[in-house]
Amino acid sequence: MPRINSTAELEELRKGILAQKDPNKPCISVCAGIACLGSGNAQVISAFEEEIKKQSLDAKVDLIATGCHGFCEKGPIVVIYPEEICYLEVTPEDVPEIVSQTVVGKQVIDRLIYTDPNTGTKAAHQSEIPFYKNQSRLLIGNSQKINPKSIDDYLAMGGYSALSKALFEMSPEGVLDEIKKANLRGRGGGGFPAGSKWETTRNAQPGVEKYVIVNAHEGEPGAFMDRALFTGNPHLILEGLIIGAYAIGSHQGFIYTRHDTPVLRKNLDLALTQAKEYGLLGDNILGSGFSFNVEVHLDVGIFVSGESSALMRSIEGMPPEPRPKYIRTSVTGIWDRPSNLNNVETWANVPQIINQGYEWYSSIGTERSKGTKLISLSGNIVNSGVVEVPMGTSLREIVFDFGGGIPNGKKLKAIHFGGPMGGTIPESLIDTPLDFDELSKLGASLGAGDMLVLDEDTCMVEMDRLFLDFLAGESCGKCVPCREGMRQMLKILTNMTQGEGKEGDIELLEEISGVVGEAALCSLGRSIHKPLISMLKYFRDEFEAHIKEKRCPANVCKELN
Amino acid sequence: MNNDKIEQILNEHQGQAGALIKVLMEIQEENKWLPREVLVQVSEKLEVPLSRVLRIATIYKTFSLTPKGRYQVNICTGTACQVRGSQQVLEEVQKLTGIKPGETDPDMKFSLETVNCQGCCSLGPLVEIDGKTHGKTAPAEIADALKKYE
């Protein structure tokens, strides 16, 4: 690969790549996201390779294994371009027919396209499928069109043009200003404005080395959008990170990611190698004089290591124990140096803001929550998967239009956001817009964007017990309120589900929650009571029924019914 | 245990205390578990006190300090899989194998673990047997799948 030494050379290279691409050449895009891998797409891919060879189509057809297409429920998914015909639940046996009939013959195979379960209406093109229709797939949309292992594919989509714009047409202050004006808020859970955090790190400890970090830990159960995006389009996040480093004045970055997603690791390592070879990473990027390097660190699967200070400890090679909150990692982070941490999706937003400007970006979304948000839809929902919608979209639309509603004729009971540190809202509030502040007001912070849909057969007491049961193994155990408070809460809830709840248990839970929420050291401990408090707010009678009547209204707790 | 491979991993990271987690992971991937004498070697090669090696090796559930069976069975008990019925699947597997999460059967055939969300909640309830994913599993189906392993 040639090293690129200027914007002109970058554009030249891009032109060359585009010149070799024929937009009318058939391309078979097979989803190789994590869910489709699990439902057997590897065999589908090999079947395509074989069939293409057999029909001697090597030169006439492209085959790419891509990142998540979003509609994970119906995987393995295959999309045939340029027509964008979308086939669902494809098996290796379907492959010869797809190649002959659709790729060569341009015929749609009826049996493999989407059928609306209610109306029986069929949809052959992706844009006609209710799951995709009306999404705004600004971040994840490209994932199904590119090979994540090819930097050229990313360049063909206009990749790294934001980086070259930032380096050559903007000052670091200008970049920072753009992000601040765009009002980009962190996607990892807190919704903290990215611009002010960048600025803090930029101005902290003058003369001392600074770090920028991607939080790709994604530990919340039910959250899978970060992995989907990062695996499917690693350069997008990398480009955002390099731009951020330039604005902040950092020359060393870290990516903290999961050890248990081998495809992500592979794609990421390859992306870093390719970016380095092209001179988009490393010394003197694009000949601009700006240098930046990245190191990948693996987490080994404990939830608390996604917390900012614990994560930084872990990068230092220490156990992932959080530090008290008054120590701000943006000022005193890795090795006590200023360290700016953002979530995968936050970084992914940066290139488009730089390319299209803050005015464009802030025209999307609500007053205080801008842009689109990736949502992992899971639980009792017909179409589980990754959805991307503008902030402000109503939850009703997400559950019923994109999500297709609740399976097996059941009724929606509640929606839970943010996993074990989040909150639940009842069905009656389904018209609430997707918005950091609106949801917080209701006691259910958006979290990372994992939306767990619960049907009428869900017991809220058991639900909260499950969250605490999960957390009990995931806190670091350093401080008493979190460690012991959690144990006591878990014990009380377990008793309730086994018919041994006592008068006063709810009040006791509330009291412990109050103490833990105040006295725990880090945000994990200070949030463990949040699901409970929201459930008590909306479903208190259910807790009371467990205690007073020894009855589980949802018929879940076996010992009670 | 493939000593050469472990030796190689250790040599690559000689003196790099910061690579502790990475090294432990690579060894675990190679050997499926971390024997005590290997942890001592890690401590010496990376120049990290043994107490810290042990602390890291015990805080993370991923690391195993006991030998593993021939086939690893992982059952996702993340909330999304729970909502879709992973508890029933877990009960069935426990009944069939006679072991609880964290245990290995006396024949060293199966090791059972419950794992957190694997990021493919759309396939819930999710079970992994010897690296192969089984999605949308019903208890009966998993029973059939387990019988295929010798």
Ligand SMILES: Cc1cc2nc3c(=O)[nH]c(=O)nc-3n(C[C@H](O)[C@H](O)[C@H](O)COP(=O)(O)O)c2cc1C
């Ligand atoms: C226990 C705990 C776990 C967390 N896990 C994650 C995570 O997996 N991914 C993430 O981006 N943020 C996670 N966070 C939030 C981070 O601490 C941090 O706020 C975030 O990465 C900052 O990025 P953002 O401002 O772009 O959202 C977690 C926080 C806590 C308290």
Ligand code: SF4
């Ligand atoms: S609140 Fe919990 S996770 Fe956080 S430092 Fe204390 S014990 Fe550890």
Ligand code: FES
């Ligand atoms: S993994 Fe294939 S659609 Fe999500």
Ligand code: FES
């Ligand atoms: S909860 Fe099982 S894969 Fe997410």
